[in-house]
Amino acid sequence: MTENPTEANPLDPVADAPADAPTGAARDLSGARDVIVCEDVSKWYGDFQALDRVSATIREQEVVVVLGPSGSGKSTWIRCINRLEIHQEGRIVVDDVELTNDLRNIEKVRSEVGMVFQQFNLFPHLTILDNVTLAPIWVRKKPRAEAEEQAMALLERVGIPEQAAKYPGQLSGGQQQRVAIARALAMEPRIMLFDEPTSALDPEMIKEVLDVMKTLAHSGMTMMVVTHEMGFAKEVADRLIFMEGGQIVEQNTPEAFFSNPTEERTKLFLSQIL
Amino acid sequence: MSELSSTTGNLEVPYTPPPATPHLAPREWVRANLFSTPFNSVLTVMSALILATIGRGLLSFLFNPIRQWDATATNLRLLMTQAYPEEQYLRVWVCTAVILILTGLSLAVWRAGSHVPVTKVGRNLLATGAVVALMTLLAPFSASATVQWLVAAAVVAGAGETLRRGVGMRASASGAGGSDESGDQVATISTLTLIAIALGGLVASLWVVPYGHHSYLMDRTPRVLAEPGTVAMTTKLPWTIMLLIVVAATFLGRSMRDRLPTNATRATLLVAWLLAPPTLLYLVLRDPSFDMGHVLGTDLPIFGAYAIGGGLLLSWLTRPTTGEIGRIVAAVVLVVGFCTFLTPMRMIVRIDMLMLASFALAAPTFAGGPRARRRYVTGWLGVLGVSSWLITAINTPSTVDVPGDFFIGGLSLTFIVAVFTIVVSFPLGILLALARTSTMPIFRLLATWFIEFVRGVPLITILIFFSIMVPLFLPRGMELGEVAAVVIGYALFSSAYLAENVRGGLQSVTRGQHEAAEAVGMTTGQKTVFIVLPQALRVSIPPLVGHCIGVFKETSLLAIIGLFDVLYIARVVMPNQTEFMGSTRENVLFVSLIYWIFAYQMSKASMRLERRTGLGER
Numbered sequence: 001m002t003e004n005p006t007e008a009n010p011l012d013p014v015a016d017a018p019a020d021a022p023t024g025a026a027r028d029l030s031g032a033r034d035v036i037v038c039e040d041v042s043k044w045y046g047d048f049q050a051l052d053r054v055s056a057t058i059r060e061q062e063v064v065v066v067l068g069p070s071g072s073g074k075s076t077w078i079r080c081i082n083r084l085e086i087h088q089e090g091r092i093v094v095d096d097v098e099l100t101n102d103l104r105n106i107e108k109v110r111s112e113v114g115m116v117f118q119q120f121n122l123f124p125h126l127t128i129l130d131n132v133t134l135a136p137i138w139v140r141k142k143p144r145a146e147a148e149e150q151a152m153a154l155l156e157r158v159g160i161p162e163q164a165a166k167y168p169g170q171l172s173g174g175q176q177q178r179v180a181i182a183r184a185l186a187m188e189p190r191i192m193l194f195d196e197p198t199s200a201l202d203p204e205m206i207k208e209v210l211d212v213m214k215t216l217a218h219s220g221m222t223m224m225v226v227t228h229e230m231g232f233a234k235e236v237a238d239r240l241i242f243m244e245g246g247q248i249v250e251q252n253t254p255e256a257f258f259s260n261p262t263e264e265r266t267k268l269f270l271s272q273i274l
Numbered sequence: 275m276s277e278l279s280s281t282t283g284n285l286e287v288p289y290t291p292p293p294a295t296p297h298l299a300p301r302e303w304v305r306a307n308l309f310s311t312p313f314n315s316v317l318t319v320m321s322a323l324i325l326a327t328i329g330r331g332l333l334s335f336l337f338n339p340i341r342q343w344d345a346t347a348t349n350l351r352l353l354m355t356q357a358y359p360e361e362q363y364l365r366v367w368v369c370t371a372v373i374l375i376l377t378g379l380s381l382a383v384w385r386a387g388s389h390v391p392v393t394k395v396g397r398n399l400l401a402t403g404a405v406v407a408l409m410t411l412l413a414p415f416s417a418s419a420t421v422q423w424l425v426a427a428a429v430v431a432g433a434g435e436t437l438r439r440g441v442g443m444r445a446s447a448s449g450a451g452g453s454d455e456s457g458d459q460v461a462t463i464s465t466l467t468l469i470a471i472a473l474g475g476l477v478a479s480l481w482v483v484p485y486g487h488h489s490y491l492m493d494r495t496p497r498v499l500a501e502p503g504t505v506a507m508t509t510k511l512p513w514t515i516m517l518l519i520v521v522a523a524t525f526l527g528r529s530m531r532d533r534l535p536t537n538a539t540r541a542t543l544l545v546a547w548l549l550a551p552p553t554l555l556y557l558v559l560r561d562p563s564f565d566m567g568h569v570l571g572t573d574l575p576i577f578g579a580y581a582i583g584g585g586l587l588l589s590w591l592t593r594p595t596t597g598e599i600g601r602i603v604a605a606v607v608l609v610v611g612f613c614t615f616l617t618p619m620r621m622i623v624r625i626d627m628l629m630l631a632s633f634a635l636a637a638p639t640f641a642g643g644p645r646a647r648r649r650y651v652t653g654w655l656g657v658l659g660v661s662s663w664l665i666t667a668i669n670t671p672s673t674v675d676v677p678g679d680f681f682i683g684g685l686s687l688t689f690i691v692a693v694f695t696i697v698v699s700f701p702l703g704i705l706l707a708l709a710r711t712s713t714m715p716i717f718r719l720l721a722t723w724f725i726e727f728v729r730g731v732p733l734i735t736i737l738i739f740f741s742i743m744v745p746l747f748l749p750r751g752m753e754l755g756e757v758a759a760v761v762i763g764y765a766l767f768s769s770a771y772l773a774e775n776v777r778g779g780l781q782s783v784t785r786g787q788h789e790a791a792e793a794v795g796m797t798t799g800q801k802t803v804f805i806v807l808p809q810a811l812r813v814s815i816p817p818l819v820g821h822c823i824g825v826f827k828e829t830s831l832l833a834i835i836g837l838f839d840v841l842y843i844a845r846v847v848m849p850n851q852t853e854f855m856g857s858t859r860e861n862v863l864f865v866s867l868i869y870w871i872f873a874y875q876m877s878k879a880s881m882r883l884e885r886r887t888g889l890g891e892r
Binding site: 107110111117122124134138139141180183184187 | 594641642643646784786787789790791792793794795796797800804805808809812887
């Protein structure tokens with residue numbers, strides 16, 4: 001699958017883009033629509049300010065990688081976008097819906113935005129197939145047969161159709177994370193958020209998850225990824241955002257970011273990790 | 275496709291079996307485990323002496339000639355059903371048969387039971403024989419009795435040894451026959467077969483030893499009677515039929531389970547199990563004499579009104595386009611349901627209104643296409659129909675003529691109260707736990723107050739309050755039978771404790787699970803039903819089963835408010851019979867054996883359930 005990313009998938013929600021379309025700086029997305037707009041988003045935990053006037057815009061089909069040292073607010077920010085965390089100031093607009101306390105807006109946004117967690121968070125009491133079909137059946141009100149057919153296709157796509165009848169506890173970490181990606185894709189989201197998807201994995205399993213994410217990026221999905229995988233960032237991202245202390249310090253294309261950082265703090269960060 | 279995961283699986287690693295654990299001969303095992311050090315030897319000898327003393331004391335109590343074991347044998351019927359009339363005793367057997375049929379079918383459909391090696395059965399029989407022989411030597415028997423018991427022990431041990439040897443020899447013979455896997459093949463026997471053989475032995479013993487053939491009736495001379503030959507008195511024929519019924523039901527279930535869809539069969543059986551207690555109690559045991567004029571004039575019209583009105587309302591509420599206004603309407607129905615308690619009217623109207631409100635509140639979760647909506651409305655009609663039928667039956671006078679408040683007592687009453695309390699308090703306790711952990715302050719406050727209040731009050735207070743005080747507060751024309759009142763009070767009490775157990779489980783569900791459910795767009799209700807509760811209940815199985823055992827045993831407090839439960843009969847009623855004056859100790863020992871058997875079965879069931887649901891957990 002990873003050697004062959006052009007494989008057409010009828011279930012792909014955004015398959016209208018050519019699957020072998022280049023990602024990264026070679027792509028021109030200037031004409032695309034803005035799907036996530038953050039304006040001066042701030043958030044406090046008690047007295048600690050986790051997000052400090054974060055403003056950014058993410059376009060359709062764009063792949064944005066958020067970098068930064070731990071505690072810099074990158075996870076908090078990405079979790080604000082589907083309101084697992086509540087921002088206290090500023091605006092977040094996802095797909096033309098503003099996130100407020102209105103429950104209907106939140107449910108609408110959450111069904112448009114898929115999320116993959118660091119700890120996978122699969123439902124341990126359900127089989128892999130049930131994990132993937134539960135939300136389509138009950139939230140999207142799909143008939144069971146159709147949902148199962150779609151789930152099998154998605155499991156095929158992430159490379160583990162033979163595990164469908166097993167329970168999450170019987171799978172390796174990498175397999176679990178791929179199931180989590182399939183579960184998020186089953187809701188046919190327009191945007192995918194990844195919150196450090198490979199941080200809890202053993203080194204030999206990181207590649208299998210990153211390969212699935214690369215395929216997804218090539219298929220034209222709008223993605224926002226918090227990660228420490230610099231190789232992935234270099235290869236796949238259209239844009240890198242570097243955060244520190246709850247602020248966006250610098251954003252740029254991968255080439256410019258790695259070869260020619262403008263800010264002192266970015267240089268310091270890069271010198272520590274590279 | 276990419277098979278990236280099995281990088282280690284693809285390597286050709288030669289399989290090395292683990293080294294065989296050396297099998298110790300009995301003498302070596304004893305030396306290694308009981309006499310390994312001088313201190314260990316002293317401990318072993320001392321515990322053996324203590325055990326022997328206790329065993330001898332118990333045996334001299336049990337087999338003392340002054341023990342009145344006749345009292346228990348003669349009063350078995352009293353212990354089981356108290357004063358249930360003799361001429362209607364067939365109803366008790368019908369109920370037993372229905373429960374046994376359900377048991378047999380469930381055993382087959384849930385594929386209960388496992389296989390144990392015959393050698394293990396043989397070893398256990400051998401050990402049993404040895405223990406019996408040891409006990410016989412300890413017990414203060416006469417010479418002839420000692421010989422008889424020793425012979426019995428030798429027979430049991432011999433049977434065990436034969437099983438062990440015979441099977442071992444057959445295995446070695448087939449090994450010599452040249453079959454490759456004969457070394458792994460072990461002759462096994464199903465645990466269900468073993469249980470059937472044991473029960474068969476018990477039933478057969480009824481035909482030989484006449485312990486089940488006596489009965490004690492107050493208004494009859496002679497009061498102690500042997501073998502009158504009716505269904506009520508002689509249990510040997512009924513129990514034989516019961517055994518045949520349960521075995522037949524198991525075979526029936528076994529032959530049908532492969533032809534029927536598994537989930538539908540299981541769901542049907544579960545519904546049957548839920549319906550069985552009220553139906554058997556109020557329709558079979560109590561046998562209401564329906565007043566057809568009242569049924570046609572009042573009960574059916576009320577049912578019809580709720581069926582049509584409620585059906586239309588629910589069909590509208592489950593429409594996906596109804597939206598927010600549906601929730602408001604459901605809340606209005608709930609308020610109306612509570613308002614019905616302000617003015618005098620038929621209880622059934624109130625109950626139906628509250629049921630409709632809960633269905634209306636849950637409706638948005640089940641919203642969907644025409645098929646889902648039809649199924650939801652059918653569910654409402656089913657629940658409404660069954661409850662209307664039962665309420666009508668409860669409000670109709672019984673044809674069973676017995677002295678006292680309630681028509682049945684003894685172990686049956688204990689079971690009835692325990693089963694109803696557990697069945698009612700489970701959903702109530704789960705709701706309370708959810709309310710106490712919810713983010714809505716009113717629910718949280720109410721639930722916390724209720725739980726803390728009920729937990730701070732002794733159970734006896736609640737039982738007395740519900741049996742004596744509540745009828746005084748009820749509006750005119752409304753009656754609540756004493757047992758019903760007690761069950762309500764007991765269920766409220768039990769639900770408070772249950773709620774705390776479930777709350778422990780709810781807290782063990784990690785934040786990540788909540789977030790994952792929210793991130794795929796589930797509503798709070800869907801998240802609770804599909805993600806949180808299944809995990810929380812699994813974690814709380816041990817405390818929940820412990821609670822059920824407690825509920826079962828504490829039914830003995832019913833005696834305080836004047837109901838004849840099994841312990842009260844053993845403690846007070848039987849020792850006052852002129853023939854069996856002062857037989858309290860024997861009776862209480864027998865009743866505690868009954869309690870232990872059922873409590874132990876519950877705890878075994880809990881262990882099996884834990885193992886079963888633990889599958890795929892970690």
